[in-house]
Amino acid sequence: MRAPEGDLAEHAADLLERLRARQPRVHCITNAVAQTFTPNVLLAAGAIPSMTVSPDEVAAFSARADALLVNLGTFDAGRRAATEMALAQVTKDGKPWVLDPVLIDRSPPRADYARSLLAHRPAAIRMNAEEFATLSGGGLPQDFAASWGTIVAITGETDIVSDGSRTFSIANGHPLMGRVTAMGCSESALVAAALALEPDPLKAVAAAVLIVGVAGNIAGEAANGPGSFGVHILDALFNLDRAALRARARVSS
Template identity: 70%
Template sequence: MHAPQGDSADVVNLADHAADLIERLRVRQPRVHCITNAVAQNLTANVLLAVGALPSMTIARSEVTAFATRADALLVNLGTFDPERRAAADAAIATIRSAARPWILDPVLIDRSPPRAAYAHTLLAHRPSAIRMNAAEFTELCGEASPQTFAREQRTVVAITGETDLVTDGDRTFRIANGHPLMARVTAMGCAESALVAATLAVQPDPLKAVASALLIFGIAGDIAGETANGPGTFGVHILDALFNLDRATILARAKVTS
């Protein structure tokens, strides 16, 4: 078992914030509208349900505004880059921003597709509350800027996930070492993690704490799932169970956090 590592009060307290958030999600049951990858929808919905959030997934232009109006937070994931999803994303972002509610951008595979990279750059003007991406996607979106510089300039929270996750708002930074290698062997794990970030943004007014807590919660659930899974197939089931059963004591005991 591990205790939070580091000297700052924020690092020491992040596990406490995460424990509070998992309890708050179950009580508040925020609505999260997800415009996401076609292969990610099932796992994403189940991850949200496992922590108590209420997912919706429609991309129909005739109704997406109505769903976004009722949502407490929005996920825009570029994993399936088709005209229908782009139109839905534009409408949903306009709606969620007019209500001053949070939204997260997940710029999936922009490092492999110039058109989706260009679209991701246009979305920055709509001020996402957070951006979750891997290192290659970060380089494509941000160029040579450091995560801290980019986060500060864009007034957003940057989360770069990998073996150790980095989360920063430009002034404060967390590094989270929880997680399991099997997470990379199950499709849509990152997409589902972004949806969890959207859920925490809906119930935590400090975006940095919301994003870092979500990644910590998801990483700890991955640790637990990996201890009993026989491979990718059972891992996908076990991580849902781990999220559903996660409690304060487990979060405090397992958190691996540094500044």
């Protein structure tokens, strides 16, 4: 599997410049513990978040957004209703949406719901290896991506991003990322922001994953533990530039 032409670090730097200039709006249906950190990550990177799950207004907010995040971390009836309304709106408008199937490996009802959402054709799915195994039933990320016409991003020690025919492996990040609540949730939101700007979905998702990974490297060097890491990664995203992406990117195909 070959990655697309060009240097992903350069694509990521270009994307970050566009993100800061155009400030795409991302509507986030996410879990209760991510309601603060996720919008702060989007704001630090240059995007504009909205977070309501109210059935009276979620369609209106989705209509104003450039992309949608559906995160299943809080699996309640209200968020499921909001998800259906938001998906109806962005599907009608032809806008990209991202599925984050949080902890579906722990809950069969949640896993069943995540599988049902595949029919709505997410532009990308960001998850960890256990969540991918549950959602896919086994097999390769490339095969699942090709079958569903989506971008699969499996994040972990080495991140895998694939559209079925092209694949990136990204070895950036820091162990403390796994010690901060909503780190993965916020990464999914940044993926949605990237998809709002970049016409090549694979480049969009891989660039967003690389941006978060490099910011994690930088934050980890300054942090004394998970508490300070959460602050430092916001600063790292805000200050991230082309030189840092070029110097730190660890990408293979």
